[in-house]
Amino acid sequence: MKATFGAGCFWHVEDLLAKTKGVTSTQVGYIGGQLTNPTYEEVCTDKTGHAEAVQVEYNPAEISFEELLDVFWKNHNPTTLNRQGPDVGIQYRSSIFYHDDQQKELAEKSKQSLDNSGQYDTPIVTEIVPAPTFYKAEEYHQKYFKKCGM
Numbered sequence: 001m002k003a004t005f006g007a008g009c010f011w012h013v014e015d016l017l018a019k020t021k022g023v024t025s026t027q028v029g030y031i032g033g034q035l036t037n038p039t040y041e042e043v044c045t046d047k048t049g050h051a052e053a054v055q056v057e058y059n060p061a062e063i064s065f066e067e068l069l070d071v072f073w074k075n076h077n078p079t080t081l082n083r084q085g086p087d088v089g090i091q092y093r094s095s096i097f098y099h100d101d102q103q104k105e106l107a108e109k110s111k112q113s114l115d116n117s118g119q120y121d122t123p124i125v126t127e128i129v130p131a132p133t134f135y136k137a138e139e140y141h142q143k144y145f146k147k148c149g150m
Helices: 011-019 065-074 103-114
Strands: 001-006 025-033 050-058 094-098 127-130 134-136
Touching: 001 011, 001 065, 011 025, 011 050, 011 065, 050 065, 050 094, 065 103, 094 103, 103 127
Parallel strands: 094 127
Antiparallel strands: 001 050, 001 094, 025 050, 025 134
16 A cells, blocks of 8 residues: 655655555655656755655555554654754645545544644644655655665
8 A cells, every 4th residue: 555745854754664664665756746757956946836755655464554644743743834843845844645535534533633632732734635646756865864874
């Protein structure tokens, strides 16, 4: 099965998800913008509308979509609009790109539950939207932390 998340710079998110039991593959790329086949440089202009995202393939017999959502929520700040830490821009927005109605329902339910938990002082701004075309990022971005020995 497939899941796609945007949670800031895709290098860190890919590394976390790649190390998650039940995730069989990961790739980083761009999603949710107006340009076909955007480059990193174009996305960084903040004018294409794309998010940096990680698309994962996972084995639902080993990990559920809910468990992937838990990894997503715990590893970024979903209350900051268009930023994660020092990274600022629409490409760093918090996003769940769902691939079917069940993912949409589970994502909305988990977001509402977390919002109601009182864990954050401000509301969660994570967008939950249908997954449009995912454009794989340039090869040097794939498995970046692993390539750099991190």
